[in-house]
Amino acid sequence: MQAVLDALSDPTRRSALALLWDGGEHCVCELMARLGASQSRMSRHMKVLREAGIVLDRRDAQWVRYRRDPNLAPELAAVVAAVLAAERGQERIAA
Numbered sequence: 001m002q003a004v005l006d007a008l009s010d011p012t013r014r015s016a017l018a019l020l021w022d023g024g025e026h027c028v029c030e031l032m033a034r035l036g037a038s039q040s041r042m043s044r045h046m047k048v049l050r051e052a053g054i055v056l057d058r059r060d061a062q063w064v065r066y067r068r069d070p071n072l073a074p075e076l077a078a079v080v081a082a083v084l085a086a087e088r089g090q091e092r093i094a095a
Contacts, residue, residue: 001076001079003051003052003053004052004053004054004076004079004080005079006048006052007048007049007051007052007054008079008080008083010045010048012035012037012041012042012045013045013048013049014083014084014087015034015035016031016035016042016045016046016049016066017049017054017055017068017080017084018084018087018088019031019034019035020055020066020067020068021068021080021081021084023067023068024067025065025066025067026065026066026067027060027063027064027065027066028042028043028046028063028064028065028066029063031046031066043064046064046066049066050066053069053072053076054068054069054072054076054080055067055068055069056068056069
């Protein structure tokens with residue numbers, strides 16, 4: 001649980017998760033472009049999410065594609081979903 005909470009503590013990682021949470025698969029290049037992050041920075045963030053067990057990766061030629069881990073424990077998936085929902089709520093308030 002601590003690894004998941006640590007992974008969720010960073011705004012870039014939360015933004016990446018928000019893109020992946022719909023169940024789609026996204027390559028690092030797409031995440032970089034959408035989040036304005038360099039390749040090395042995005043890869044480091046995704047490594048943290050992968051090591052926390054929140055996302056899975058697969059190599060596709062020169063790119064790595066990420067997706068939500070469908071085997072994430074329901075309790076942890078609920079924590080991630082709640083954090084992402086709270087973040088969306090904060091964005092609406094700021095707008």
